[in-house]
Amino acid sequence: MHTWPFPNIPPELFDTLTDDEWRTLEALTQTYLEHVAHRQQRLPATND
Template identity: 70%
Template sequence: MLTWPYPNIPPDLFETLTADELVLLEALTQTYLEQIELRQRRPPVTND
């Protein structure tokens, strides 16, 4: 089942976004996903 990827933006509002707003939304989403990935990485093992 597919879910709407932007829970805070209703589909009818999404349709009214300008090209610049869509680029910004995509960039913010990419940054958010990258930060989640970084947080989920395990710390490196050291020989202390």
């Protein structure tokens, strides 16, 4: 099992992000997760 979840993005790339880029990335990630959670609440349950 990989310890780094992004096989196409090296972890060193994250070390080069500015504080503003970090805040933007965090905000975009939070927005995405909220959208997914909202969609899951609207979709009917499945028996997968």
